[in-house]
Amino acid sequence: MRGARATTVTVTAFPWTSRSRSTTTRMASGRTRGGTRVGAASDAASDAASSVYDAPEIYDVAFGFRDFDKEIDFLETLVREYGGLHGGGGLTSALELGAGPAWHSLACARRGIQAVALERNPAMRAYANDKKVAVEASGVKLNSMRVVDGDMRHIELPHMMAPEGGFDCVVMLLGTVAHLLTYDDAISCMTSVRKQLKPGGLFVVELEHPWDLFSGDLSEGVGDAWDRVDEERGVKVLVEWGRDGDEFDIETQVYERTVSFNLIELDGNENTKPKVLKTVEEVVPCKIYTAPEFKALARAASLAHVGTFGDMSTTMALDDEDAHNMVLVFRRDD
């Protein structure tokens, strides 16, 4: 299995539900496959905020395992090595699109980097702000961080929130790009990104790895499932990211991905039926982008491709057997 990152046990259909389907078990770095639905991705679909993000506390357990400090190290290295028109400076400002709990912005702000977390889901924004307050209560100042309501397809930041001259870096991480359901959305987003970048500024996008796209029959949705334990909170989250048989629209390249989160209480007894504290399930339209496609869209928005990696690491090549995501780096070259 490629990309086994951290923990996890796998699930072949949740034993305490009546489902009997089999679920392919792949490690999640986040993204994956799935799909259902017929018909083109509509504007209405791309405007609809997904309710799977209405439970940030569950999302936190499911995806908060990443080493965010290391990921900010990566961004700092990128800006140093690829940023700037005449040699990179340091990372002093970052804009995070589809920020969710804003882990990356928090990690930036801890280093004194000006960070703006743009997120359209109110529950996620509230959660991110609560995290900021909690960190500040522990004595760490995060004055340089803001959480803002916005749509990454048409980025408009309140006055004074963007640094003069533009951001050093704009990031769109963990497959957030899948929510850009049309090419118009993608170009509009990247045109907006370009405006937010300073000349020489970088746009860093984390997508699913091409092997995840091309290793099976793309048109037949294959599900992913994994679980994550949070000992501190005494809970486990079962994540289903795509379900076998989810539909894939071959014209729009949009999967209708069944996503579910089951939050379960850990009682330490494997013989008792686990208590499900909360369940969230939704079919989420997710657009698949290949690297050549995404690079062409970026070019249409006047962003130059300057690097590709197999993880949030400059030492992980895309074809490395441990690569499990695809990170594309673009630069505003004027």
Ligand SMILES: C[S@@+](CC[C@H](N)C(=O)[O-])C[C@H]1O[C@@H](n2cnc3c(N)ncnc32)[C@H](O)[C@@H]1O
């Ligand atoms: C896969 S999550 C990624 C969260 C976070 N960046 C991370 O690394 O875990 C995608 C996030 O993008 C947000 N989102 C989706 N479409 C958006 C849009 N058009 N504008 C702003 N945020 C959006 C969702 O609400 C969700 O919080």
